[in-house]
Amino acid sequence: MAVQTPELVPVAPDSAHSAQVGTVDTTHASTEAAHGEGGGLPQFEFQHWFGQIVYLIFLFAILYWLIAKVFAPRMRRVFDERETTIATAVSTARQVQAEAAGQAEAAKADVDKARAEARAASVAAKTRVTDEANRRAAEEESVVNARIAEAETAIGKTRDAAMKNVSTIASDTASAIVEHLTGKAPSAAETNAAVKGAA
Secondary structure (H helix, E strand, C coil): CCCCCCCCCCCCHHHHHHHHHHHHHHHHHHHHHHHHCCCCCHHHHHHHHHHHHHHHHHHHHHHHHHHHHHHHHHHHHHHHHHHHHHHHHHHHHHHHHHHHHHHHHHHHHHHHHHHHHHHHHHHHHHHHHHHHHHHHHHHHHHHHHHHHHHHHHHHHHHHHHHHHHHHHHHHHHHHHHHHHCCCCCCHHHHHHHHHHCCC
16 A cells, blocks of 8 residues: 655745845844944944043042042041040050159158168167166166165174174183183183284
8 A cells, every 4th residue: 555645835935924034134234234344342432432531531530539528538537536546645655654653763762761760760769778778777786786785784784793792702712711721710801802812
C-alpha cells in the first residue's frame, strides 16, 4: 500500500507583512548609518564639549564654594578647638605641676622645721633633766653631808663619853689591882696620873 505525501502549496506573502519587514530593514539601516557617522561615544564628540566644560566649571565652582564656605571653616574650627583644648590641658598640667612642686617644697620645709623643733625640744629636755638631776644630786649630797656631820658629831660625843668612862674604868681597875697587890688602896690622884701616863 503506497503512502501519499501531502503536497506543499506555496503561499504568497501578503502586503502587510511585506510592509512591516521593509520598515524594520529601513530602521536598522538608519541606525547603522548613524553609528557609522558618529564614530564612538558622544562625550568625545566636539559638538558636546562646550556644554560639558560649562557643566564642569559650574560643578567645580559649587564644590569650591562648599569647601571654602562650609567644610574648610568647620575643619578650621575643629582644629582651633583641638589646639585650644590641648593648650589649655598643657597649661593646666604645668600649673598643677608647679603647685605640686610648691606644695612639696612647703612640706619639705615643714618637715625640716619640725625636725629642728624636735631636736631643740630634745636638747632642752635633756638639759632640763640634767639640771634637775644635778640639782637633786646637790640637794641629796648636802643632806648626806649634813647627816654625816651630825653622825660625826654624835660619834665624837659618844667617843668622848666612852673615853671618860674608859678613864674612870681604867682608874678603878688600876686602883683595884694596886690594892689587891699591895693591900693598900692608892689615892685617886695617883690612879689618874698612872692612867694618863699609860695612855
